[in-house]
Amino acid sequence: MTRLALVLCGFLIYFIQAQLLPAIFHTNWLPNLILTTIVIVTLFKGRYMGLMAAVIGGIVHDVLISNFFGLHLFPYVLVVYLLSAVKHRLYEERWYWSSAIVAICTLLDGFIRSLMILASGGDLHIGGYMWHMVIPVLFWNGLLAAIVHGLLWRKDEQQDYIW
DSSP: OHHHHHHHHHHHHHHIIIIIHHHHOOSSOOOOHHHHHHHHHHHHHOHHHHHHHHHHHHHHIIIIIOSSTTTTHHHHHHHHHHHHHHHHHHOOSOHHHHHHHHHHHHHHHHHHHHHHHHHTTOOOOHHHHIIIIIHHHHHHHHHHHHHHHHHHHHHHHHHHOOO
């Protein structure tokens, strides 16, 4: 039952990222629910689950939504690895910490992605890319992090409860 629920949640996240968010936001940038979910899963469940979510989410984002394979997969895996290395020192299970960490990871993801575009020969100005494509997403990813944190926190409390 848990695996079926995870698969259905994955399809729901994909639908929201690929169909619903572009319909709501008519801009060049979109909130990144997949990155937000990966970061929250890493914070709650650890490195192994975070890396699994990053690989699956990165492949889905690159193959089905994006147009350049690896543009999301590599930054997601790197963000999860770096986050899991420092999370035990700074994370408290509060929604505002989750929002702040997701905002920091959004900046890191955007910076890594811009470096990848530059390394592949793309004509990109890092400052302009960060200002126009990453900074506007910080608030929305932080808001999504608070929502996902609330959903996962409630689920964690239910699973840990023993009669």
